[in-house]
Amino acid sequence: MGDEDWEAEIITPHLSSYVPVFEKDRYSSGANGDTFSKTPASSSEMDDGPSRRDHHFMRSRFASGRSLGNRGFQDGNASEASSSSRRGGKGGFRGGRGGFGLGSPNSEYEQDEGTQRTGGLFGPRRPAPSGPGNGDVYPSRSGSGRDSWKSGAEGAESEDTQGPKMTYVPPAPPEDEDSIFAHYQTGINFDKYDSILVEVSGHDVPPAVLTFEEANLCQTLTSNIAKAGYTKLTPVQKYSIPVVLAGRDLMACAQTGSGKTAAFLLPILANMMRDGITASRFRELQEPECIIVAPTRELINQIYLEARKFSFGTCVRAVVIYGGTQFGHSVRQIAQGCNVLCATPGRLMDIIGKEKIGLRQVRYLVLDEADRMLDMGFGPEMKKLISCPGMPSKEQRQTLMFSATFPEEIQRLAGEFLKPDYLFVAVGQVGGACTDVQQTVLQVGQYAKREKLVETLRSTGDERTMVFVETKKKADFIATFLCQEKISTTSIHGDREQREREQALGDFRCGKCPVLVATSVAARGLDIENVQHVINFDLPSTIDEYVHRIGRTGRCGNTGRAVSFFDPESDRHLAQPLVKILSDAQQDVPAWLEEIAFSTYVPGFSGGPRDSVFASVDTRKNYQGKSTLNTAGFSASQAPNPADDESWD
Numbered sequence: 001m002g003d004e005d006w007e008a009e010i011i012t013p014h015l016s017s018y019v020p021v022f023e024k025d026r027y028s029s030g031a032n033g034d035t036f037s038k039t040p041a042s043s044s045e046m047d048d049g050p051s052r053r054d055h056h057f058m059r060s061r062f063a064s065g066r067s068l069g070n071r072g073f074q075d076g077n078a079s080e081a082s083s084s085s086r087r088g089g090k091g092g093f094r095g096g097r098g099g100f101g102l103g104s105p106n107s108e109y110e111q112d113e114g115t116q117r118t119g120g121l122f123g124p125r126r127p128a129p130s131g132p133g134n135g136d137v138y139p140s141r142s143g144s145g146r147d148s149w150k151s152g153a154e155g156a157e158s159e160d161t162q163g164p165k166m167t168y169v170p171p172a173p174p175e176d177e178d179s180i181f182a183h184y185q186t187g188i189n190f191d192k193y194d195s196i197l198v199e200v201s202g203h204d205v206p207p208a209v210l211t212f213e214e215a216n217l218c219q220t221l222t223s224n225i226a227k228a229g230y231t232k233l234t235p236v237q238k239y240s241i242p243v244v245l246a247g248r249d250l251m252a253c254a255q256t257g258s259g260k261t262a263a264f265l266l267p268i269l270a271n272m273m274r275d276g277i278t279a280s281r282f283r284e285l286q287e288p289e290c291i292i293v294a295p296t297r298e299l300i301n302q303i304y305l306e307a308r309k310f311s312f313g314t315c316v317r318a319v320v321i322y323g324g325t326q327f328g329h330s331v332r333q334i335a336q337g338c339n340v341l342c343a344t345p346g347r348l349m350d351i352i353g354k355e356k357i358g359l360r361q362v363r364y365l366v367l368d369e370a371d372r373m374l375d376m377g378f379g380p381e382m383k384k385l386i387s388c389p390g391m392p393s394k395e396q397r398q399t400l401m402f403s404a405t406f407p408e409e410i411q412r413l414a415g416e417f418l419k420p421d422y423l424f425v426a427v428g429q430v431g432g433a434c435t436d437v438q439q440t441v442l443q444v445g446q447y448a449k450r451e452k453l454v455e456t457l458r459s460t461g462d463e464r465t466m467v468f469v470e471t472k473k474k475a476d477f478i479a480t481f482l483c484q485e486k487i488s489t490t491s492i493h494g495d496r497e498q499r500e501r502e503q504a505l506g507d508f509r510c511g512k513c514p515v516l517v518a519t520s521v522a523a524r525g526l527d528i529e530n531v532q533h534v535i536n537f538d539l540p541s542t543i544d545e546y547v548h549r550i551g552r553t554g555r556c557g558n559t560g561r562a563v564s565f566f567d568p569e570s571d572r573h574l575a576q577p578l579v580k581i582l583s584d585a586q587q588d589v590p591a592w593l594e595e596i597a598f599s600t601y602v603p604g605f606s607g608g609p610r611d612s613v614f615a616s617v618d619t620r621k622n623y624q625g626k627s628t629l630n631t632a633g634f635s636a637s638q639a640p641n642p643a644d645d646e647s648w649d
């Protein structure tokens, strides 16, 4: 989008272009959509990649029964799959951009979504191929010299501006209090969080707070916390809130679904209120006090909704901006006032490049899914962010990083962003899977996967299920296949337009489509009520990605199940880390998996039994002052033996 375009958009008020119904006809109208661009996955899947346009609705392709090469999709009519569905006969596929390339061979799958298989820079597990087509490399926006931030920003802008112009204006979220504070119930294992060991490392660790009252947050915040249904702090909140309130930098690692979002939002908002933040007024150049970045659009939107909830009734205004939407809309949202800016990296750099926000007032910088934000995909962008003109140095701002996984290599990189005396909070095993998820690994060859999928879905009835696949095209393919099997399914991936992605998520959330087929774009952070089941139709390339994917279920003390199809042809490299993850989470480890693990050499992986309670700890080896506590504040020696956990059931 050129300058003129978005300026015009700002001046001309826009009505929402949101079209809430699935425009099936639009995609079945026979547009020429045979080819797919090889969008680098790390940008398109995780951030602001260009949406695909003018593709066939895939069903028309699919129905032609074209061969899809040797990936096991010999036939589009799915006649091999079984008969009646327990899900009833709706089965409309609310998805399907792009058909399957005309006779496209294997290579198209393989090149399409490289990151799915290769992970980020430090995915320990498989060498990351580089170069065009593998999709692993975020488009280089290198710039050197004084203006490197700006050239970066321009590069970032191109993500939204090259290719079709983004016109999508997302609908405003509901304003009524009930919707703002809508929440789901904590599960039967919520209290079990108290037995998890916590390690805080670094100097002068502030004592944990054990209750919300003790945290002494301001009155409005306390009231919002109560309205949100929070009565008790989770471990990551007990330890992180005082660290942030004390003005310290923080790297925090805690299992999926254990409340990391509130762990940074609450103390930041409390500090802002304490410091007497003034209401941000309409102004062309806004100067937010807090910037939160996350790798996907849906996740940043979710964080924004949490920020809006907790800041309800205060003068703090949160704003969200992300790719795939009209740039002018983002600018207008910011211009109305912005204290807390929630953004995906590409759109953030655009906005900075266009000088629509000033950075001088930034006091808090939060990287959610920080290991992802610092890996090869987004790391360069984040480095540019902290070197933008006006951005306070790390000494002058507070930097907070949160994730369920934190590879040591990434921890080392993070040092550049954090003050040297940052604190490291590890709740349970760093990188460990959530123990509330019952994990099953089945040995299933490529050609048997579809049948097994249908069998598994039929046995789960109407449970809300996320099915993860390797590529965007495969997501469409499997979704269509399931619809033909009369299983109501939708899909989410980086080739779908943002409007479609949001529609798909909405249909899944409300249960209209109880099955969501997804690529890794949905692996991290998404918090959807009642997801009882995750299926890894294809396993990811890295074990960290596996941990995030299965963490879409079993959240906030609820239980969930994850079933993974392990194909010995392609997944051997995961055998060792899988055995480790399963055994650490006290799950059954199949004998065949152990055999594969022992017979497969994975460079750099030590698959032996863990000799420490923590999978990995603060990489600063020379720290003094370290406290290992359980969340009730007892030292490790006083804490219940993890083996006693069984008695909780």
Ligand SMILES: Nc1ncnc2c1ncn2[C@@H]1O[C@H](COP(=O)(O)OP(=O)(O)OP(=O)(O)O)[C@@H](O)[C@H]1O
Pocket (backbone or CB within 6 Å): 183, 184, 186, 229, 230, 231, 232, 233, 234, 237, 254, 255, 256, 257, 258, 259, 260, 261, 262, 403, 404, 524, 525, 526, 527, 551, 552, 555, 556
């Ligand atoms: N103290 C609490 N009491 C009740 N519910 C809570 C509490 N803290 C968080 N929650 C709820 O738990 C759910 C999961 O929280 P959140 O999304 O912050 O998890 P997370 O640790 O960031 O997960 P992920 O690693 O997958 O990003 C949300 O619905 C949130 O509202």
